[in-house]
Amino acid sequence: MATNTYGRVTAGLAGLATTAALVLTGAAPAGAQTVGRDDSGADVFTWDTSASPATVTPSSRTTNVAVERVVVKHTRSAFVVATQMSSLARNGDYFYLNAVLTLPDETTYSSFLVVEPDDRNGRSVLQSPAGGSTIACRTMTHTVDYRADRLRLVVPRSCFGAPASFQVSGAVIDYPAGAPGGRVHVDQLFSETRSSVKTEPLARG
Numbered sequence: 001m002a003t004n005t006y007g008r009v010t011a012g013l014a015g016l017a018t019t020a021a022l023v024l025t026g027a028a029p030a031g032a033q034t035v036g037r038d039d040s041g042a043d044v045f046t047w048d049t050s051a052s053p054a055t056v057t058p059s060s061r062t063t064n065v066a067v068e069r070v071v072v073k074h075t076r077s078a079f080v081v082a083t084q085m086s087s088l089a090r091n092g093d094y095f096y097l098n099a100v101l102t103l104p105d106e107t108t109y110s111s112f113l114v115v116e117p118d119d120r121n122g123r124s125v126l127q128s129p130a131g132g133s134t135i136a137c138r139t140m141t142h143t144v145d146y147r148a149d150r151l152r153l154v155v156p157r158s159c160f161g162a163p164a165s166f167q168v169s170g171a172v173i174d175y176p177a178g179a180p181g182g183r184v185h186v187d188q189l190f191s192e193t194r195s196s197v198k199t200e201p202l203a204r205g
C-alpha cells in the first residue's frame, strides 16, 4: 500500500478526535518522562470510507488492532510509544501503529510502524509536517513482538527537531486480509479522551 494511503487515513482520523489534550500534571520535569494509559475498554471501531459520508460503527475485532495499554516515553534521546495489544497474528492483514507528534508551534510529524502481508516484522516510517513526504531517519527502530503481543516504535528526537515538549495522539489501524476496500478497524490511543497526551519539558542537564 502506498505511503500516501495511510497518510490519508491519519488525516481523516484527525477529524474524529476532539481537540482537547489530556495534559499530564504533577510530573516534575526530569530527564525522562513515562506515561502509561489503560486502553482495555471495547473501543475498537470500524471506519468505512467507502460510504458517503464515511461511517463509524463499533467493531468487535481485536486481532492486530485492539490496544490494551499504551506507554509513551520521552527521553533526552528519543520518543518511544509501546502498545500492549489484545492479540497480534502473522496473518495476511495490513496494519500499522501511528503516533502523531504535534510541536508547540503546531508543526506535526507522523511516525508509523507499518506491517504488511509480505513483511510481518514491519518497518518504521517518519513523515514530514507538510505533504506527508518521508523523512530519512535511519536510527528509527521498531519491534513487532507476536509472542508478547506488543508493538514498539522508537523515534530519535533529532529526527523531529528535538522539541522541549510535544503532544502525542495516534491509533492502531487494521485492514483485514480480504476485507472490502475502504473499511478499516481503528483503536485510538488515549481513548478516554479520544485525544492525546502532552509531554512535560525535560529538565536540562
Ligand SMILES: [Ca+2]
Residues within 6 Å of the ligand: 039, 040, 041, 042, 043, 044, 066, 067, 068, 187
Ligand atoms: Ca483499546
Ligand SMILES: [Ca+2]
Residues within 6 Å of the ligand: 039, 043, 067, 187, 188, 189, 190, 191
Ligand atoms: Ca483506544
